[in-house]
Amino acid sequence: xxxxxxxxxxxxxxxxxxxxxxxxxxxxxxxxxxxxxxxxxxxxxxxxxxxxxxxxxxxxxxxxxxxxxxxxxxxxxxxxxxxxxxxxxxxxxxxxxxxxxxxxxxxxxxxxxxxxxxxxxxxxxxxxxxxxxxxxxxxxxxxxxxxxxxxxxxxxxxxxxxxxxxxxxxxxxxxxxxxxxxxxxxxxxxxxxxxxxxxxxxxxxxxxxxxxxxxxxxxxxxxxxxxxxxxxxxxxxxxxxxxxxxxxxxxxxxxxxxxxxxxxxxxxxxxxxxxxxxxxxxxxxxxxxxxxxxxxxxxxxxxxxxxxxxxxxxxxxxxxxxxxxxxxxxxxxxxxxxxxxxxxxxxxxxxxxxxxxxxxxxxxxxxxxxxxxxxxxxxxxxxxxxxxxxxxxxxxxxxxxxxxxxxxxxxxxxxxxxxxxxxxxxxxxxxxxxxxxxxxxxxxxxxxxxxxxxxxxxxxxxxxxxxxxxxxxxxxxxxxxxxxxxxxxxxxxxxxxxxxxxxxxxxxxxxx
Numbered sequence: 001x002x003x004x005x006x007x008x009x010x011x012x013x014x015x016x017x018x019x020x021x022x023x024x025x026x027x028x029x030x031x032x033x034x035x036x037x038x039x040x041x042x043x044x045x046x047x048x049x050x051x052x053x054x055x056x057x058x059x060x061x062x063x064x065x066x067x068x069x070x071x072x073x074x075x076x077x078x079x080x081x082x083x084x085x086x087x088x089x090x091x092x093x094x095x096x097x098x099x100x101x102x103x104x105x106x107x108x109x110x111x112x113x114x115x116x117x118x119x120x121x122x123x124x125x126x127x128x129x130x131x132x133x134x135x136x137x138x139x140x141x142x143x144x145x146x147x148x149x150x151x152x153x154x155x156x157x158x159x160x161x162x163x164x165x166x167x168x169x170x171x172x173x174x175x176x177x178x179x180x181x182x183x184x185x186x187x188x189x190x191x192x193x194x195x196x197x198x199x200x201x202x203x204x205x206x207x208x209x210x211x212x213x214x215x216x217x218x219x220x221x222x223x224x225x226x227x228x229x230x231x232x233x234x235x236x237x238x239x240x241x242x243x244x245x246x247x248x249x250x251x252x253x254x255x256x257x258x259x260x261x262x263x264x265x266x267x268x269x270x271x272x273x274x275x276x277x278x279x280x281x282x283x284x285x286x287x288x289x290x291x292x293x294x295x296x297x298x299x300x301x302x303x304x305x306x307x308x309x310x311x312x313x314x315x316x317x318x319x320x321x322x323x324x325x326x327x328x329x330x331x332x333x334x335x336x337x338x339x340x341x342x343x344x345x346x347x348x349x350x351x352x353x354x355x356x357x358x359x360x361x362x363x364x365x366x367x368x369x370x371x372x373x374x375x376x377x378x379x380x381x382x383x384x385x386x387x388x389x390x391x392x393x394x395x396x397x398x399x400x401x402x403x404x405x406x407x408x409x410x411x412x413x414x415x416x417x418x419x420x421x422x423x424x425x426x427x428x429x430x431x432x433x434x435x436x437x438x439x440x441x442x443x444x445x446x447x448x449x450x451x452x453x454x455x456x457x458x459x460x461x462x463x464x465x466x467x468x469x470x471x472x473x474x475x476x477x478x479x480x481x482x483x484x485x486x487x488x489x490x491x492x493x494x495x496x497x498x499x500x501x502x503x504x505x506x507x508x509x510x511x512x
Contacts, residue, residue: 006039006083029083029117073110080111098280100140119511178234254278288468307463311474314339317348367450383427390420
């Protein structure tokens, strides 16, 4: 009979633990146990997750060691009767206790025992079917609470740094974009002695990138141009990379904004943290161009000839309307908008709308912006209240389950957690809408649009960009000769085009 195999799983989450005694301690404990119990220590599987956190399940991902071990069980590489050696159960998981228990159950139900080396306890199917289930629950609950408390403390410390950065202008970290230099920061936490300042030569390069992109050049062309002109890169690379050019175009740090939090948490953004390198309108124009081309920069030869490009939609099917030249001879050059679906033979009415008349309707418009609906603020407040109530309910459910495990309570907890995720996403969307409605920004954008519309020579690309910074779509209601403008921040505006030369009924004429 072959000697059972033992797999030693070593995990720690921080660099400080790597520099300390954690790895040696876990390794020595495993070696001692294997020797005393006559096991064979496996050396083929990489069972070390060094610097990997178990609080959010990073050690269970496909690229992590414990994730590989679980796949080894599924693939038959790890045979029943084997033993997984861990210092304690919290090395396996620091997620909430329900998730930790599922991982433990999955391993032991496959016939692999788990041994915790700090107490020599052997967790197998018989153990967790008995009273030891409660013990495992308690251990995992405590581990999760410790990590959760640490996470909250770290979040509080970061929040304190953010407040000092906002109120006193302190620098949170010595890391900064490459067009800035940091002085007086000798440590990772820069502190109040650090200063940020622009590097003039690199700011000129930034402005060149935005200028060329807004003029129609693509990221690839800009990168080649910079390389050909022997413009120094911001790093060690010998040539400019189009991906980095695109990153710069999307990076709000050029506006002076710093977001030390995760994506989707707008309350963490600190405006004015960095010295501003690019003006807002230049940045917004680039964003509108990027969005209108689905993330790809346009060809240099491509010109925007439709002020409603990527904005105008069919009132019947919601498909984007496309620009189309119609007629020949004397009728040549009559530019129309038509539903893209109908134009490709799809099920929708083939109705053409004179684009020139739409342009004239916009020229007559006073560019008045609708006020933000007060219900938006009320919705934010109500959603924040719902989020707080759910978090409180979840906290109570966790405590109840810790005192008395219950399948019904665990099911309710999963439902509440799913609801919390949805409410959090809804709140982030509402806060984004509120951010879009900043009056100063909107007034400036409206002024730019009005200037572009009143110019002697119509710059359709500039008008399209200005519209895209403020609107999500424009419904071309050809039956009533109206344009319905949907604002990003909130509300709608209807442009009445009834005083134009072409009658409303001609708008709705079917030209099949």
